[in-house]
Amino acid sequence: MNPERSGRRTDPDPGARLTIARIADHLGTPIVGGAGAGPIMVRDIDDDSRTIRPGDAYLAIPGSRWHGLDFEREVAAAGAVLVISDRPASLLPTLVVDEPRRVMGPLTSWFHGNPSRDLRIFGVTGTNGKTSTTHFVDAALTAAGEAAGLISGARIRGPGCDVVPARTTPEAPMLQRTLATFRRHGITCCAMEVSSHAIDQGRVDGTVFRVMAFTNLSDDHLDYHDSMESYFATKAAMFTADRTQVAVIDIDDEWGARLAAGTTTETWTCSTSRPDADVVATGIRTGPLGAEFTAHTPYGRARIGLQVLGPHQVGNALLALTSAVADGVDLAAAAEGISSVTGIPGRCEPVHAGQAYRAIVDYMHNTAGQHALFPYLRSLTEGGRLIVVIGATGGRDPGKREPLGEVAARYADVVIVTDESPEDEDPGAIRARVLRGARRAASALVIEESDRQAAFSIATTMAGDHDVVVVTGRGSDTFRRYGPETTFFDDHTELRRAILETPGG
Numbered sequence: 460m461n462p463e464r465s466g467r468r469t470d471p472d473p474g475a476r477l478t479i480a481r482i483a484d485h486l487g488t489p490i491v492g493g494a495g496a497g498p499i500m501v502r503d504i505d506d507d508s509r510t511i512r513p514g515d516a517y518l519a520i521p522g523s524r525w526h527g528l529d530f531e532r533e534v535a536a537a538g539a540v541l542v543i544s545d546r547p548a549s550l551l552p553t554l555v556v557d558e559p560r561r562v563m564g565p566l567t568s569w570f571h572g573n574p575s576r577d578l579r580i581f582g583v584t585g586t587n588g589k590t591s592t593t594h595f596v597d598a599a600l601t602a603a604g605e606a607a608g609l610i611s612g613a614r615i616r617g618p619g620c621d622v623v624p625a626r627t628t629p630e631a632p633m634l635q636r637t638l639a640t641f642r643r644h645g646i647t648c649c650a651m652e653v654s655s656h657a658i659d660q661g662r663v664d665g666t667v668f669r670v671m672a673f674t675n676l677s678d679d680h681l682d683y684h685d686s687m688e689s690y691f692a693t694k695a696a697m698f699t700a701d702r703t704q705v706a707v708i709d710i711d712d713e714w715g716a717r718l719a720a721g722t723t724t725e726t727w728t729c730s731t732s733r734p735d736a737d738v739v740a741t742g743i744r745t746g747p748l749g750a751e752f753t754a755h756t757p758y759g760r761a762r763i764g765l766q767v768l769g770p771h772q773v774g775n776a777l778l779a780l781t782s783a784v785a786d787g788v789d790l791a792a793a794a795e796g797i798s799s800v801t802g803i804p805g806r807c808e809p810v811h812a813g814q815a816y817r818a819i820v821d822y823m824h825n826t827a828g829q830h831a832l833f834p835y836l837r838s839l840t841e842g843g844r845l846i847v848v849i850g851a852t853g854g855r856d857p858g859k860r861e862p863l864g865e866v867a868a869r870y871a872d873v874v875i876v877t878d879e880s881p882e883d884e885d886p887g888a889i890r891a892r893v894l895r896g897a898r899r900a901a902s903a904l905v906i907e908e909s910d911r912q913a914a915f916s917i918a919t920t921m922a923g924d925h926d927v928v929v930v931t932g933r934g935s936d937t938f939r940r941y942g943p944e945t946t947f948f949d950d951h952t953e954l955r956r957a958i959l960e961t962p963g964g
């Protein structure tokens with residue numbers, strides 16, 4: 460069993476039970492094997508052998524590492540009654556379809572009664588800022604009196620479920636099950652992160668979005684998308700009238716401006732610098748405790764006081780506000796909701812343990828994020844040092860490791876290079892790439908410490924009153940994997956522990 464996916468499965472929608480014959484009819488394909496299986500009830504559909512329950516249909520996907528049918532014995536033992544795949548299973552009745560991954564979104568949406576058509580779904584996509592913007596949208600909707608659900612990489616939260624997910628955007632079976640659960644509990648709308656991997660892999664196929672917001676695009680995930688053009692095309696595919704009713708786009712970003720010029724659906728733009736946008740922020744002030752700005756919208760003005768750190772949060776908050784008002788949410792309530800957010804998990808998140816210096820955990824994992832945040836973090840030092848703990852995750856984007864080390868060392872006084880989640884790679888080789896980049900900036904003291912907890916202790920032992928310690932890379936992710944071994948590791952908890960255990964800290 461592969462232990463990598465750790466996000467717990469959300470509860471089933473009791474309303475969704477159909478016979479195998481009905482599903483076969485819907486897919487237009489005969490039942491192969493299992494004579495007389497037609498009347499058997501299917502209670503849910505899932506794509507992961509590790510979370511199959513009795514009565515489920517198992518969607519066996521051919522992937523890059525496994526074919527779902529590799530787990531046929533496990534799913535049969537777990538009580539699955541049906542397999543849906545591109546070839547017949549040997550132990551269970553099968554519905555054979557050409558491309559199981561492409562079928563997964565529309566099929567699971569149909570199975571659950573197309574829940575996205577009954578909810579107003581506010582998607583957020585883009586390279587950076589998805590989680591923060593999604594949490595701001597959730598706060599805006601909630602303050603306006605809506606019963607809102609939340610699907611973010613940090614948390615899936617709503618009545619009937621509260622899960623720390625393994626992915627930014629869940630696979631279609633979990634997504635549709637979650638939306639159906641939301642609907643059953645009277646939820647009317649949902650803020651949701653939409654990653655480019657999810658779009659490309661069809662995880663959101665079958666989901667109708669009321670609003671799709673675009674934050675920005677920068678050099679990331681190019682191991683997956685090959686080029687910025689194809690990365691952009693993947694995102695842009697969501698901004699068409701058949702997938703999204705209203706596009707909301709930050710045109711401060713050059714890719715955003717290009718996207719806004721080419722959308723085929725109703726479009727709202729926002730900006731902190733361009734007066735021609737539909738919603739414009741002025742009077743921006745950023746300080747050590749947050750930021751404030753005035754949003755000018757077609758429905759009037761609102762002053763927003765952010766209680767979260769970082770100048771980049773102004774753009775995220777403005778995008779969230781625009782998403783809300785574009786859907787007719789009351790401006791004053793939306794502004795109040797966004798202003799009430801006091802923290803976003805793993806996003807420039809302060810860690811308090813009685814220490815005199817500042818300690819912060821942030822998810823930044825690309826150079827665009829570093830350039831957006833490090834100057835601000837530097838300004839918080841008030842003459843002290845910026846101490847950065849950094850690494851890189853295995854299995855993705857090897858090309859960004861050296862730049863990450865180099866940019867960190869250009870801004871920081873001390874760079875401590877450590878492991879993140881090496882996955883199937885050699886952790887020493889990953890560190891070597893980050894170190895090579897960091898050592899290009901001659902001004903910073905560069906330290907290598909493979910053990911992440913020990914790296915935190917080095918940082919907290921060094922830190923003096925006006926210093927700022929920043930742990931980057933993992934944000935709110937709570938798992939790391941060394942080869943076959945997955946363990947729990949939460950940066951916030953572990954940094955706090957290091958502060959408390961530092962003598963005189």
Ligand SMILES: CC(=O)N[C@H]1[C@@H](OP(=O)(O)OP(=O)(O)OC[C@H]2O[C@@H](n3ccc(=O)[nH]c3=O)[C@H](O)[C@@H]2O)O[C@H](CO)[C@@H](O)[C@@H]1O[C@H](C)C(=O)N[C@@H](C)C(=O)N[C@H](CCC(=O)O)C(=O)O
Pocket residue numbers: 460461464506507508509518519520521522523524525526527530586625626627628629630654655656657855
């Ligand atoms: C590149 C990528 O996204 N790959 C995802 C994709 O993998 P894949 O199609 O190759 O499938 P596979 O791992 O070979 O497995 C094949 C099938 O066997 C099943 N399986 C597998 C193992 C097992 O024990 N039992 C089992 O049933 C799987 O559920 C799957 O249906 O489908 C898998 C099943 O859902 C995902 O786990 C896997 O995510 C990988 C691990 C991953 O790291 N994805 C990241 C890059 C990702 O998706 N990131 C974005 C966020 C990006 C951002 O920050 O913006 C996200 O949305 O999380």
